Amino acid sequence: MLTVIVDGNNVVQALGLRNLPQVEEFLVRLELAAVNKDWEVTVVFDGPERLLPRESGPLVVRYIQGKTADSLIERMVYQTKDRMQVIVVTQDRAEGTLVRGFGARVWSANQLQQELG
Numbered sequence: 001m002l003t004v005i006v007d008g009n010n011v012v013q014a015l016g017l018r019n020l021p022q023v024e025e026f027l028v029r030l031e032l033a034a035v036n037k038d039w040e041v042t043v044v045f046d047g048p049e050r051l052l053p054r055e056s057g058p059l060v061v062r063y064i065q066g067k068t069a070d071s072l073i074e075r076m077v078y079q080t081k082d083r084m085q086v087i088v089v090t091q092d093r094a095e096g097t098l099v100r101g102f103g104a105r106v107w108s109a110n111q112l113q114q115e116l117g
Contacts, residue, residue: 001038003080005073006030006112007090008045008061014091014109024051027061029116034058037115042076044069070095077104 017023027043034041035058042060045051046069054061064072073088073095080086083103089112090096096106107115 001040001085003086004034004039004041004112005076005086005088006041006043007069007073007088007092007095008043009047009069010090010092010095011109011112015113020050027051027054027059031057031059033116044072044076074098074102077102080104 012023012026015026017026030041030043031054033039039058041058042062045061045063047063047065049063051061062072070092073090077083077086077088077099084105086099086104087107088096088099088104089107089109091109100106
């Protein structure tokens with residue numbers, strides 16, 4: 001099973017999703033992909049809750065306030081035993097370089113879009 005961690009605000013902005021219904025549609029597509037591809041997906045957003053949080057199932061949506069999504073993503077990757085099975089989706093080069101150093105793989109927002117079909 002792949003663990004896919006999405007840098008929420010970063011990816012949403014890169015994909016040009018401008019409103020909450022578009023973001024919610026994206027999350028639904030992610031959830032369907034998680035079920036169909038046997039992924040475990042976590043989307044991490046900076047700031048206050050804007051969408052319905054999802055705390056369990058194939059898609060988890062988390063919000064972090066007072067820190068950056070990057071800090072939580074880094075901790076999640078670092079704490080994973082099999083980091084070769086982790087994919088972090090981000091456009092942030094520094095974040096990508098850091099999690100690659102931990103042993104995770106990195107996808108761009110466009111690579112994720114291609115996987116979603």
